Amino acid sequence: MPQVPEPNYDYQTDQLAALYQSAIQDILAELDRVDVSNFQRANATATLKSISGILSELNKESAAWVKENVPKAAKDGIVNTLLSLEVAASVSEAQKIAAFNEVNDAMVAAAVADTQADLLAVTQNVDRKTRAAVRKAVSDSMRYNMARGTNGRRSITEDVRKALQNSVTTGIIDARGRRWKPEVYSEMVVRTKMMETYREANTNEAVGHGVYYAQISSHGATDLCRNHEGQIIKLTEDAPGNYPTYESLKATGEIFHPRCKHVFSPIRNP
Ligand SMILES: [Zn+2]
Structure with a gap:
C-alpha cells in the first residue's frame, strides 16, 4: 500500500x-x-x-x-x-x-x-x-x-x-x-x-x-491519544461490529481533541 x-x-x-x-x-x-x-x-x-x-x-x-x-x-x-x-x-x-x-x-x-x-x-x-x-x-x-x-x-x-x-x-x-x-x-x-x-x-x-472501517494513525503519542493508536473504528454508526465511531471517541475527550494530529485510514476488512 x-x-x-x-x-x-x-x-x-x-x-x-x-x-x-x-x-x-x-x-x-x-x-x-x-x-x-x-x-x-x-x-x-x-x-x-x-x-x-x-x-x-x-x-x-x-x-x-x-x-x-x-x-x-x-x-x-x-x-x-x-x-x-x-x-x-x-x-x-x-x-x-x-x-x-x-x-x-x-x-x-x-x-x-x-x-x-x-x-x-x-x-x-x-x-x-x-x-x-x-x-x-x-x-x-x-x-x-x-x-x-x-x-x-x-x-x-x-x-x-x-x-x-x-x-x-x-x-x-x-x-x-x-x-x-x-x-x-x-x-x-x-x-x-x-x-x-x-x-x-x-x-x-x-x-x-x-468502506465502513478505518484504523487510527500512530506516531508515538504521549498524551491520552496513545491509548487509541492503531485502534479500529467504524465510519458509520450502523456498520456491524463492536467498534467505536469517530464521534464517540471524540466525545471521550481522549483523542481527536483540539490540535490533535491523529487521523485514520480506511480499511475494507477490520
Ligand atoms: Zn492525538
Whole structure:
C-alpha cells in the first residue's frame, strides 16, 4: 500500500497566526498614539475608526485564508482514502483524481462557513474589548483633568495606557474559562478545524467507496491519544461490529481533541 502522507498544516496556520499578530501590533500602535492625559471624545472616535479598519481588513484576509486552506485539508483526507484503498498508486496520482463527492461538497462548504464564523467571533471580541477600554480611557482622562491641581499629582495616565493595551493582549476566554491570546486562539481554531475537515472528508470518501472501517494513525503519542493508536473504528454508526465511531471517541475527550494530529485510514476488512 502506498504511504499516506501525515497531514501537516504548520506552514498555513503560521500564516494565519501572522495575520492576527500583525493586526494586533497595528492596534497596539494605534492605542499607543493616544494622548491619555488629554483623551477627548473626538480623538476616541478617530482611534476606534482606525481599529475598526484594521479589524475589517483582518476579517477579509482571514476569510480568504479559510476559503483557500480548509478545502485543501478535505482534499488531503480524500487522498488518504484513495491511497489506503489502493484506488491510486501514488500521492500525485491520488491528488490528480481526488474530487469532492456530493457529501463532501456540502461538508466543506459548511466547514468553511463555520471556521470563518469562529474567526469572526475572535475579531468581534477584540473590537468589543477595545471599544470598552477606549470609552473608559476617555472618562478616566477627563476625570484626571478635572481632579488635577486639587488632588495632588498622582498620575493615572500610566494606568489608562496599560488598560488600553491589556484590552487587546489579554485575549479570548473560551467555554472552559481558559484565556487565549487572539493570535494563539485563532491558530488553534483553524488547526483543529483543518484536522476535523480532513477526517470528515476521508470518512465521506471511504463510505462513498462502500468502506465502513478505518484504523487510527500512530506516531508515538504521549498524551491520552496513545491509548487509541492503531485502534479500529467504524465510519458509520450502523456498520456491524463492536467498534467505536469517530464521534464517540471524540466525545471521550481522549483523542481527536483540539490540535490533535491523529487521523485514520480506511480499511475494507477490520
Ligand atoms: Zn492525538
